[in-house]
Amino acid sequence: MLRAWDINFQPEFTAGRAVYLQIGELIAGEIQRGRLLPGTALPGTRELAKQLGVNRKTAVLAYEELLAQGWLESQNTRGTFVSSRLPESTPTAFAPAAGSQVEAPGFRWQDPFEPELLPVVPPGALVFNDGTPDARLAPVAALASAYRRVMQGRGRRNQLGYDSPLGSLPLREALSRMLNQDRGLNTTPAGICLTRGTQMALYLTARLLIQPGDVVAVENPGYPPAWQTFRLLGAELVPVPVDDEGLCVDELEALCARRTVRALYLTPHHQFPTTVTLKAARRVQLLALAARYGVAVVEDDYDHEFHYHYQPMLPLASADPHGVVIYIGSLSKLIAPALRVGYVTGPAAFVTALGRLRALVDRQGDTVLEQAMADLIDEGEIKRHTRKAHAAYHVRRDALADCLRRLPGNLVDFELPAGGMALWVRFRADVNVEEVAEELARRKVVITPGSRYYLAGPAANAVRMGFAALTPQELAHGVEQLGAVLHRYRS
Ligand SMILES: Cc1ncc(COP(=O)(O)O)c(C=O)c1O
Secondary structure (H helix, E strand, O other), X not given: XXXXXXXXXXXXXXXXXXXXXXXXXXXXXXXXXXXXXXXXXXXXXXXXXXXXXXXXXXXXXXXXXXXXXXXXXXXXXXXXXXXOOOOXXXXXXXXXXXXXXXXXXXXXXXXXXXXXXXXXXXXXXXXOOOOOOOHHHOXXXXXXXXXXXXXXXXXXXXXXXXXXXXXXXXXXXXXXXXXXXXXXXOOOHHXXXXXXXXXXXXXXXXXXXXXXXXXXXXXXXXXXXXXXXXXXXOOEEXXXXXXXXXXXXXXXXXXHHHOOEEEEEEOOOOOOOOOOOOXXXXXXXXXXXXXXXXXXXXXXXXXXXXXXXXXXXXXXXXXXXXXXXXXXXXXXXXXXXXXXXXXXXXOHHHHHHHHHHHHHHHOOOOHHHHHXXXXXXXXXXXXXXXXXXHHHHHHHHHHHHHHHHOOOOOOEEOOOOOEOOEEEEEXXXXXXXXXXXXXXXHOOEEOOEHHHHOOOOOOOOEEEEEOOOXXXXXXXXXHHHHHHHHHHHOO
Protein backbone atom coordinates (compact mmCIF):
# COMPACT_ATOMS: atom_id res chain seq x y z
CA MET A 1 0.00 0.00 0.00
CA LEU A 2 1.18 3.54 -0.79
CA ARG A 3 2.42 5.55 2.17
CA ALA A 4 0.09 8.40 2.98
CA TRP A 5 1.48 11.94 2.76
CA ASP A 6 2.44 13.41 6.12
CA ILE A 7 1.96 17.05 6.85
CA ASN A 8 5.22 17.90 8.52
CA PHE A 9 4.42 21.51 9.36
CA GLN A 10 1.68 23.32 11.26
CA PRO A 11 -0.15 25.80 9.01
CA GLU A 12 -1.49 29.05 10.43
CA PHE A 13 -5.05 29.75 9.44
CA THR A 14 -6.26 33.27 8.71
CA ALA A 15 -9.25 34.42 10.74
CA GLY A 16 -12.37 35.36 8.78
CA ARG A 17 -11.97 32.74 6.01
CA ALA A 18 -13.40 29.24 6.10
CA VAL A 19 -10.66 26.90 7.41
CA TYR A 20 -11.67 24.06 5.07
CA LEU A 21 -11.00 26.36 2.08
CA GLN A 22 -7.60 27.27 3.49
CA ILE A 23 -6.72 23.60 3.92
CA GLY A 24 -7.88 22.97 0.36
CA GLU A 25 -5.66 25.78 -0.95
CA LEU A 26 -2.73 24.45 1.02
CA ILE A 27 -3.03 20.96 -0.44
CA ALA A 28 -3.71 22.26 -3.98
CA GLY A 29 -0.59 24.44 -3.60
CA GLU A 30 1.52 21.42 -2.62
CA ILE A 31 0.24 19.58 -5.70
CA GLN A 32 0.97 22.57 -7.97
CA ARG A 33 4.49 22.88 -6.64
CA GLY A 34 5.07 19.19 -7.40
CA ARG A 35 5.58 18.23 -3.77
CA LEU A 36 2.56 15.96 -3.97
CA LEU A 37 2.68 13.85 -7.09
CA PRO A 38 -0.26 12.24 -8.90
CA GLY A 39 -1.17 8.98 -7.22
CA THR A 40 0.11 10.02 -3.77
CA ALA A 41 -2.14 8.78 -1.03
CA LEU A 42 -3.55 11.31 1.40
CA PRO A 43 -4.23 10.62 5.05
CA GLY A 44 -7.77 9.74 6.03
CA THR A 45 -9.92 12.58 7.27
CA ARG A 46 -9.55 11.56 10.91
CA GLU A 47 -5.76 11.56 10.62
CA LEU A 48 -5.69 14.84 8.65
CA ALA A 49 -7.88 16.49 11.27
CA LYS A 50 -5.52 15.33 14.00
CA GLN A 51 -2.41 16.53 12.19
CA LEU A 52 -3.88 19.96 11.52
CA GLY A 53 -5.64 20.37 14.85
CA VAL A 54 -9.06 20.92 13.26
CA ASN A 55 -12.27 18.98 13.66
CA ARG A 56 -13.04 16.08 11.40
CA LYS A 57 -15.96 17.79 9.63
CA THR A 58 -13.54 20.52 8.46
CA ALA A 59 -11.20 17.89 7.02
CA VAL A 60 -14.13 16.19 5.24
CA LEU A 61 -15.22 19.53 3.73
CA ALA A 62 -11.64 20.24 2.57
CA TYR A 63 -11.43 16.89 0.76
CA GLU A 64 -14.89 17.35 -0.76
CA GLU A 65 -13.79 20.71 -2.14
CA LEU A 66 -10.57 19.26 -3.60
CA LEU A 67 -12.44 16.29 -5.08
CA ALA A 68 -14.97 18.68 -6.66
CA GLN A 69 -12.16 20.79 -8.14
CA GLY A 70 -10.42 17.70 -9.53
CA TRP A 71 -7.22 17.91 -7.44
CA LEU A 72 -8.00 14.64 -5.64
CA GLU A 73 -9.71 11.43 -6.56
CA SER A 74 -11.24 8.88 -4.31
CA GLN A 75 -10.65 5.19 -5.02
CA ASN A 76 -13.55 3.57 -3.23
CA THR A 77 -12.27 1.77 -0.14
CA ARG A 78 -8.57 2.40 -0.89
CA GLY A 79 -8.70 6.03 0.17
CA THR A 80 -8.07 9.49 -1.27
CA PHE A 81 -5.25 10.17 -3.76
CA VAL A 82 -3.76 13.07 -5.69
CA SER A 83 -5.60 12.91 -8.99
CA SER A 84 -3.86 11.20 -11.90
CA ARG A 85 -5.48 13.79 -14.24
CA LEU A 86 -4.84 17.13 -12.60
CA PRO A 87 -6.82 20.23 -13.51
CA GLU A 88 -4.90 22.39 -15.99
CA SER A 89 -3.30 25.04 -13.82
CA THR A 90 -0.77 26.78 -16.00
CA PRO A 91 -1.92 27.78 -19.49
CA THR A 92 0.59 27.19 -22.28
CA ALA A 93 2.25 30.27 -23.74
CA PHE A 94 2.00 30.35 -27.55
CA ALA A 95 4.47 33.24 -27.95
CA PRO A 96 6.76 35.34 -25.75
CA ALA A 97 4.82 37.22 -23.08
CA ALA A 98 3.93 40.87 -23.85
CA GLY A 99 5.58 42.19 -20.68
CA SER A 100 3.95 45.19 -19.02
CA GLN A 101 0.53 46.60 -19.94
CA VAL A 102 0.65 48.48 -23.24
CA GLU A 103 -0.14 52.20 -22.83
CA ALA A 104 -1.19 53.46 -26.28
CA PRO A 105 -3.63 51.38 -28.37
CA GLY A 106 -2.18 49.83 -31.50
CA PHE A 107 -5.49 50.39 -33.33
CA ARG A 108 -7.10 53.49 -34.82
CA TRP A 109 -9.05 55.18 -32.05
CA GLN A 110 -9.96 58.58 -30.66
CA ASP A 111 -10.35 59.09 -26.93
CA PRO A 112 -13.62 61.05 -26.54
CA PHE A 113 -12.75 62.21 -23.04
CA GLU A 114 -10.77 65.16 -21.76
CA PRO A 115 -8.13 64.29 -19.16
CA GLU A 116 -9.96 63.97 -15.86
CA LEU A 117 -9.32 66.70 -13.30
CA LEU A 118 -10.25 65.03 -10.07
CA PRO A 119 -10.38 67.17 -6.93
CA VAL A 120 -7.57 66.39 -4.53
CA VAL A 121 -9.01 65.06 -1.31
CA PRO A 122 -6.36 64.94 1.44
CA PRO A 123 -6.62 61.79 3.57
CA GLY A 124 -8.98 62.28 6.51
CA ALA A 125 -10.38 65.51 5.03
CA LEU A 126 -13.85 66.79 5.82
CA VAL A 127 -15.64 67.08 2.46
CA PHE A 128 -18.48 69.44 1.64
CA ASN A 129 -19.64 67.30 -1.30
CA ASP A 130 -22.25 68.51 -3.77
CA GLY A 131 -25.11 66.96 -1.82
CA THR A 132 -24.79 63.24 -1.23
CA PRO A 133 -26.57 61.45 1.60
CA ASP A 134 -24.98 60.27 4.83
CA ALA A 135 -24.34 56.58 4.20
CA ARG A 136 -23.82 56.24 7.96
CA LEU A 137 -27.61 56.52 8.32
CA ALA A 138 -28.39 53.89 5.69
CA PRO A 139 -30.47 50.91 6.91
CA VAL A 140 -27.60 48.51 6.31
CA ALA A 141 -28.68 45.80 8.74
CA ALA A 142 -32.15 45.57 7.22
CA LEU A 143 -30.71 45.64 3.71
CA ALA A 144 -28.11 42.99 4.50
CA SER A 145 -30.72 40.65 5.92
CA ALA A 146 -33.08 41.24 2.99
CA TYR A 147 -30.16 40.61 0.61
CA ARG A 148 -29.27 37.39 2.45
CA ARG A 149 -32.89 36.22 2.35
CA VAL A 150 -33.04 36.72 -1.40
CA MET A 151 -29.66 35.06 -1.99
CA GLN A 152 -30.61 32.07 0.09
CA GLY A 153 -34.03 31.83 -1.46
CA ARG A 154 -35.70 32.12 1.92
CA GLY A 155 -37.87 35.07 0.96
CA ARG A 156 -40.92 35.12 -1.22
CA ARG A 157 -38.70 35.63 -4.20
CA ASN A 158 -35.79 33.64 -5.39
CA GLN A 159 -34.61 34.48 -8.83
CA LEU A 160 -30.95 34.17 -9.61
CA GLY A 161 -31.52 33.62 -13.29
CA TYR A 162 -32.05 35.91 -16.24
CA ASP A 163 -34.77 38.44 -15.62
CA SER A 164 -36.51 41.21 -17.51
CA PRO A 165 -34.12 43.87 -18.83
CA LEU A 166 -36.60 46.39 -17.38
CA GLY A 167 -35.53 45.13 -13.95
CA SER A 168 -36.99 42.97 -11.25
CA LEU A 169 -40.80 43.08 -11.30
CA PRO A 170 -41.32 43.32 -7.52
CA LEU A 171 -39.27 46.51 -7.39
CA ARG A 172 -41.00 47.98 -10.43
CA GLU A 173 -44.34 47.23 -8.74
CA ALA A 174 -43.23 48.85 -5.48
CA LEU A 175 -41.84 51.92 -7.27
CA SER A 176 -44.93 52.25 -9.43
CA ARG A 177 -47.12 52.34 -6.31
CA MET A 178 -44.79 54.86 -4.68
CA LEU A 179 -44.64 57.13 -7.75
CA ASN A 180 -48.41 57.04 -8.21
CA GLN A 181 -49.31 57.57 -4.55
CA ASP A 182 -46.61 60.00 -3.43
CA ARG A 183 -45.65 61.86 -6.61
CA GLY A 184 -48.91 61.98 -8.57
CA LEU A 185 -47.58 60.01 -11.53
CA ASN A 186 -49.60 57.52 -13.49
CA THR A 187 -47.25 54.59 -14.01
CA THR A 188 -47.59 50.85 -14.46
CA PRO A 189 -44.77 48.42 -13.62
CA ALA A 190 -44.37 47.72 -17.35
CA GLY A 191 -43.77 51.42 -17.88
CA ILE A 192 -40.76 51.62 -15.58
CA CYS A 193 -37.19 50.70 -16.51
CA LEU A 194 -34.79 50.15 -13.61
CA THR A 195 -31.21 51.27 -14.09
CA ARG A 196 -28.04 51.42 -12.04
CA GLY A 197 -28.69 54.96 -10.84
CA THR A 198 -29.52 58.21 -12.60
CA GLN A 199 -26.34 58.22 -14.61
CA MET A 200 -27.20 55.04 -16.48
CA ALA A 201 -30.79 56.26 -16.90
CA LEU A 202 -29.43 59.43 -18.50
CA TYR A 203 -27.12 57.49 -20.78
CA LEU A 204 -29.84 55.13 -22.01
CA THR A 205 -32.29 57.99 -22.46
CA ALA A 206 -29.79 60.11 -24.35
CA ARG A 207 -28.77 57.16 -26.52
CA LEU A 208 -32.37 56.69 -27.64
CA LEU A 209 -33.08 60.39 -28.11
CA ILE A 210 -30.00 61.92 -29.62
CA GLN A 211 -28.58 61.89 -33.13
CA PRO A 212 -25.23 63.64 -33.70
CA GLY A 213 -25.79 67.37 -34.08
CA ASP A 214 -29.08 67.47 -32.15
CA VAL A 215 -29.60 70.45 -29.87
CA VAL A 216 -30.07 69.72 -26.18
CA ALA A 217 -31.01 72.62 -23.92
CA VAL A 218 -29.58 72.49 -20.42
CA GLU A 219 -29.78 74.61 -17.30
CA ASN A 220 -26.88 77.01 -16.82
CA PRO A 221 -25.52 76.45 -14.22
CA GLY A 222 -26.35 72.76 -14.19
CA TYR A 223 -25.21 69.18 -13.74
CA PRO A 224 -22.05 68.37 -15.76
CA PRO A 225 -22.31 64.54 -15.69
CA ALA A 226 -25.59 64.83 -17.62
CA TRP A 227 -24.03 67.25 -20.12
CA GLN A 228 -21.10 64.91 -20.69
CA THR A 229 -23.48 62.10 -21.55
CA PHE A 230 -25.42 64.14 -24.10
CA ARG A 231 -22.18 65.46 -25.56
CA LEU A 232 -20.63 62.03 -25.90
CA LEU A 233 -23.57 61.02 -28.06
CA GLY A 234 -23.03 63.98 -30.35
CA ALA A 235 -25.44 66.57 -28.95
CA GLU A 236 -24.83 70.28 -29.16
CA LEU A 237 -25.52 71.72 -25.71
CA VAL A 238 -27.22 75.09 -25.50
CA PRO A 239 -27.29 76.79 -22.09
CA VAL A 240 -30.55 78.25 -20.76
CA PRO A 241 -30.20 80.56 -17.75
CA VAL A 242 -31.61 79.86 -14.31
CA ASP A 243 -32.89 82.64 -12.04
CA ASP A 244 -34.58 82.68 -8.65
CA GLU A 245 -37.69 81.01 -10.12
CA GLY A 246 -35.73 78.22 -11.80
CA LEU A 247 -35.16 77.70 -15.53
CA CYS A 248 -35.97 80.81 -17.60
CA VAL A 249 -38.66 79.28 -19.76
CA ASP A 250 -39.00 82.44 -21.87
CA GLU A 251 -35.39 81.97 -22.95
CA LEU A 252 -36.09 78.34 -23.82
CA GLU A 253 -39.09 79.47 -25.84
CA ALA A 254 -36.91 81.91 -27.78
CA LEU A 255 -34.41 79.11 -28.43
CA CYS A 256 -37.16 76.76 -29.67
CA ALA A 257 -38.38 79.47 -32.04
CA ARG A 258 -34.86 79.77 -33.49
CA ARG A 259 -33.70 76.16 -33.58
CA THR A 260 -35.00 72.60 -33.44
CA VAL A 261 -34.48 71.50 -29.85
CA ARG A 262 -34.51 67.73 -29.39
CA ALA A 263 -34.45 67.65 -25.61
CA LEU A 264 -34.26 69.69 -22.44
CA TYR A 265 -32.49 68.28 -19.38
CA LEU A 266 -33.46 69.90 -16.08
CA THR A 267 -33.66 69.45 -12.30
CA PRO A 268 -36.90 71.32 -11.47
CA HIS A 269 -37.44 70.13 -7.89
CA HIS A 270 -34.24 71.47 -6.37
CA GLN A 271 -32.23 72.88 -9.23
CA PHE A 272 -28.66 71.61 -9.39
CA PRO A 273 -26.61 73.48 -8.23
CA THR A 274 -28.63 76.56 -7.19
CA THR A 275 -31.34 74.62 -5.20
CA VAL A 276 -34.17 76.80 -6.61
CA THR A 277 -37.56 75.14 -7.13
CA LEU A 278 -39.10 75.74 -10.56
CA LYS A 279 -42.21 77.87 -9.98
CA ALA A 280 -45.67 76.51 -10.90
CA ALA A 281 -46.41 79.03 -13.65
CA ARG A 282 -43.14 78.21 -15.37
CA ARG A 283 -43.92 74.50 -15.15
CA VAL A 284 -47.22 75.01 -16.96
CA GLN A 285 -45.53 77.18 -19.57
CA LEU A 286 -42.73 74.64 -20.02
CA LEU A 287 -45.03 71.66 -20.57
CA ALA A 288 -47.12 73.55 -23.12
CA LEU A 289 -43.97 74.71 -24.88
CA ALA A 290 -42.47 71.20 -25.01
CA ALA A 291 -45.72 69.78 -26.42
CA ARG A 292 -45.87 72.54 -29.05
CA TYR A 293 -42.30 72.02 -30.24
CA GLY A 294 -42.03 68.25 -29.60
CA VAL A 295 -39.19 68.66 -27.12
CA ALA A 296 -38.36 65.71 -24.83
CA VAL A 297 -38.22 67.00 -21.25
CA VAL A 298 -35.74 64.93 -19.25
CA GLU A 299 -36.73 65.56 -15.63
CA ASP A 300 -34.03 64.53 -13.14
CA ASP A 301 -35.78 64.32 -9.77
CA TYR A 302 -32.72 63.24 -7.84
CA ASP A 303 -33.62 64.22 -4.27
CA HIS A 304 -37.39 64.32 -4.26
CA GLU A 305 -37.86 63.10 -0.69
CA PHE A 306 -35.98 65.89 1.01
CA HIS A 307 -38.22 68.90 1.16
CA TYR A 308 -38.55 70.77 4.46
CA HIS A 309 -41.00 73.64 4.21
CA TYR A 310 -44.35 72.88 2.67
CA GLN A 311 -45.91 70.17 0.59
CA PRO A 312 -43.40 69.67 -2.21
CA MET A 313 -44.47 70.44 -5.72
CA LEU A 314 -45.30 67.35 -7.74
CA PRO A 315 -42.95 66.50 -10.61
CA LEU A 316 -43.54 67.80 -14.14
CA ALA A 317 -44.28 64.19 -15.09
CA SER A 318 -47.44 64.29 -12.94
CA ALA A 319 -49.05 66.83 -15.29
CA ASP A 320 -47.98 65.62 -18.71
CA PRO A 321 -50.91 64.53 -20.87
CA HIS A 322 -48.82 64.95 -24.04
CA GLY A 323 -46.16 62.38 -23.18
CA VAL A 324 -43.22 64.76 -23.40
CA VAL A 325 -41.63 64.09 -20.00
CA ILE A 326 -39.07 61.38 -19.35
CA TYR A 327 -38.86 61.12 -15.58
CA ILE A 328 -35.69 59.87 -13.88
CA GLY A 329 -35.32 59.04 -10.20
CA SER A 330 -32.74 57.32 -8.05
CA LEU A 331 -32.30 55.69 -4.68
CA SER A 332 -28.72 57.07 -4.54
CA LYS A 333 -29.75 60.17 -2.64
CA LEU A 334 -32.32 58.39 -0.55
CA ILE A 335 -30.14 55.60 0.78
CA ALA A 336 -26.54 55.58 -0.43
CA PRO A 337 -24.78 56.24 -3.73
CA ALA A 338 -23.15 52.80 -3.80
CA LEU A 339 -26.53 51.07 -4.03
CA ARG A 340 -26.96 51.59 -7.72
CA VAL A 341 -30.69 51.64 -8.25
CA GLY A 342 -32.37 54.25 -10.41
CA TYR A 343 -35.37 54.24 -12.71
CA VAL A 344 -36.90 55.88 -15.74
CA THR A 345 -40.55 56.25 -16.59
CA GLY A 346 -42.30 58.09 -19.40
CA PRO A 347 -44.26 57.29 -22.54
CA ALA A 348 -44.74 53.49 -22.59
CA ALA A 349 -43.24 52.93 -26.05
CA PHE A 350 -40.12 54.82 -25.03
CA VAL A 351 -39.73 52.75 -21.86
CA THR A 352 -40.07 49.52 -23.84
CA ALA A 353 -37.23 50.65 -26.11
CA LEU A 354 -35.16 51.60 -23.05
CA GLY A 355 -35.52 48.00 -21.84
CA ARG A 356 -34.31 46.69 -25.19
CA LEU A 357 -31.33 49.03 -25.13
CA ARG A 358 -30.56 48.16 -21.54
CA ALA A 359 -30.43 44.49 -22.49
CA LEU A 360 -27.61 45.30 -24.91
CA VAL A 361 -25.61 47.24 -22.34
CA ASP A 362 -26.07 45.31 -19.15
CA ARG A 363 -28.63 42.52 -19.82
CA GLN A 364 -30.30 43.27 -16.51
CA GLY A 365 -29.62 44.98 -13.23
CA ASP A 366 -28.55 43.59 -9.89
CA THR A 367 -31.62 41.43 -9.48
CA VAL A 368 -30.77 40.41 -5.93
CA LEU A 369 -30.33 44.02 -4.80
CA GLU A 370 -33.50 45.03 -6.61
CA GLN A 371 -35.50 42.29 -4.92
CA ALA A 372 -34.03 43.16 -1.53
CA MET A 373 -34.99 46.82 -2.11
CA ALA A 374 -38.51 45.76 -3.04
CA ASP A 375 -38.72 43.88 0.27
CA LEU A 376 -37.52 46.93 2.18
CA ILE A 377 -40.13 49.12 0.49
CA ASP A 378 -42.90 46.58 1.14
CA GLU A 379 -41.86 46.21 4.79
CA GLY A 380 -41.99 49.98 5.33
CA GLU A 381 -38.24 50.09 6.03
CA ILE A 382 -37.57 52.66 3.30
CA LYS A 383 -40.35 54.92 4.61
CA ARG A 384 -38.87 54.68 8.11
CA HIS A 385 -35.41 55.46 6.81
CA THR A 386 -36.74 58.40 4.77
CA ARG A 387 -38.36 59.92 7.85
CA LYS A 388 -35.14 59.49 9.84
CA ALA A 389 -32.89 60.92 7.12
CA HIS A 390 -35.36 63.73 6.42
CA ALA A 391 -35.31 64.81 10.08
CA ALA A 392 -31.49 64.60 10.24
CA TYR A 393 -30.96 66.55 7.02
CA HIS A 394 -33.44 69.22 8.08
CA VAL A 395 -31.41 69.76 11.26
CA ARG A 396 -28.17 69.75 9.26
CA ARG A 397 -29.47 72.28 6.73
CA ASP A 398 -30.34 74.64 9.58
CA ALA A 399 -27.04 73.96 11.36
CA LEU A 400 -25.01 74.82 8.27
CA ALA A 401 -27.12 77.91 7.64
CA ASP A 402 -26.63 79.07 11.26
CA CYS A 403 -22.86 78.55 11.10
CA LEU A 404 -22.60 80.46 7.82
CA ARG A 405 -24.77 83.31 9.11
CA ARG A 406 -22.44 83.70 12.07
CA LEU A 407 -19.40 84.24 9.82
CA PRO A 408 -18.38 87.87 10.32
CA GLY A 409 -18.12 90.44 7.57
CA ASN A 410 -20.99 89.72 5.13
CA LEU A 411 -18.65 87.58 3.11
CA VAL A 412 -21.20 84.93 2.23
CA ASP A 413 -24.83 85.02 1.25
CA PHE A 414 -27.40 82.34 0.45
CA GLU A 415 -31.13 81.62 0.23
CA LEU A 416 -32.23 78.93 2.64
CA PRO A 417 -33.35 76.17 0.23
CA ALA A 418 -36.79 74.68 0.74
CA GLY A 419 -35.30 71.25 0.31
CA GLY A 420 -32.43 69.18 -0.97
CA MET A 421 -29.06 68.33 0.50
CA ALA A 422 -26.92 71.39 -0.20
CA LEU A 423 -26.77 75.18 0.06
CA TRP A 424 -25.72 77.38 -2.84
CA VAL A 425 -23.43 79.80 -1.06
CA ARG A 426 -22.41 82.98 -2.87
CA PHE A 427 -19.21 84.72 -1.81
CA ARG A 428 -18.54 88.45 -1.88
CA ALA A 429 -17.15 89.49 -5.26
CA ASP A 430 -13.62 90.13 -4.01
CA VAL A 431 -13.28 86.65 -2.43
CA ASN A 432 -11.26 84.35 -4.69
CA VAL A 433 -13.13 81.08 -4.23
CA GLU A 434 -10.45 79.01 -6.00
CA GLU A 435 -7.81 80.29 -3.57
CA VAL A 436 -10.12 79.76 -0.61
CA ALA A 437 -10.65 76.15 -1.75
CA GLU A 438 -6.89 75.60 -2.00
CA GLU A 439 -6.21 77.02 1.43
CA LEU A 440 -9.06 75.07 2.95
CA ALA A 441 -7.68 71.85 1.45
CA ARG A 442 -4.45 72.52 3.33
CA ARG A 443 -6.62 72.61 6.46
CA LYS A 444 -8.19 69.30 5.41
CA VAL A 445 -11.56 70.76 4.42
CA VAL A 446 -12.73 70.32 0.84
CA ILE A 447 -15.08 72.60 -1.08
CA THR A 448 -15.57 72.68 -4.85
CA PRO A 449 -15.79 76.07 -6.60
CA GLY A 450 -19.13 76.47 -8.35
CA SER A 451 -17.55 77.59 -11.64
CA ARG A 452 -17.45 73.95 -12.74
CA TYR A 453 -21.26 73.92 -12.96
CA TYR A 454 -21.33 76.59 -15.69
CA LEU A 455 -21.54 75.72 -19.34
CA ALA A 456 -21.18 79.30 -20.49
CA GLY A 457 -21.08 82.91 -19.35
CA PRO A 458 -19.73 84.37 -16.15
CA ALA A 459 -19.90 81.98 -13.23
CA ALA A 460 -21.35 83.04 -9.88
CA ASN A 461 -18.70 83.37 -7.19
CA ALA A 462 -20.33 80.48 -5.35
CA VAL A 463 -19.92 77.03 -3.86
CA ARG A 464 -22.48 74.27 -3.54
CA MET A 465 -22.03 73.07 0.03
CA GLY A 466 -23.62 69.71 0.77
CA PHE A 467 -24.80 69.37 4.34
CA ALA A 468 -26.51 65.98 4.40
CA ALA A 469 -23.41 63.81 4.78
CA LEU A 470 -21.97 65.80 7.71
CA THR A 471 -23.12 65.95 11.32
CA PRO A 472 -23.79 69.38 12.88
CA GLN A 473 -20.42 69.10 14.67
CA GLU A 474 -18.62 68.35 11.40
CA LEU A 475 -20.45 71.21 9.68
CA ALA A 476 -19.45 73.58 12.47
CA HIS A 477 -15.81 72.52 12.21
CA GLY A 478 -15.81 72.96 8.43
CA VAL A 479 -17.33 76.44 8.64
CA GLU A 480 -14.92 77.41 11.42
CA GLN A 481 -12.05 76.56 9.08
CA LEU A 482 -13.74 78.50 6.29
CA GLY A 483 -14.06 81.48 8.64
CA ALA A 484 -10.34 81.27 9.42
CA VAL A 485 -9.44 81.23 5.72
CA LEU A 486 -11.79 84.15 5.00
CA HIS A 487 -10.24 86.21 7.79
CA ARG A 488 -8.02 88.22 5.46
CA TYR A 489 -11.02 89.38 3.39
CA ARG A 490 -12.76 90.90 6.38
CA SER A 491 -11.54 94.46 6.23
C1 LIG B 1 -28.41 66.38 -10.43
C2 LIG B 1 -28.12 64.97 -10.00
N1 LIG B 1 -28.76 63.98 -10.58
C3 LIG B 1 -28.57 62.71 -10.19
C4 LIG B 1 -27.69 62.36 -9.20
C5 LIG B 1 -27.56 60.95 -8.73
O1 LIG B 1 -26.90 60.19 -9.60
P1 LIG B 1 -26.85 58.60 -9.42
O2 LIG B 1 -28.24 58.10 -9.22
O3 LIG B 1 -26.25 58.13 -10.71
O4 LIG B 1 -25.99 58.32 -8.24
C6 LIG B 1 -26.96 63.37 -8.61
C7 LIG B 1 -25.94 63.02 -7.59
O5 LIG B 1 -25.00 63.69 -7.34
C8 LIG B 1 -27.21 64.70 -8.99
O6 LIG B 1 -26.55 65.68 -8.38
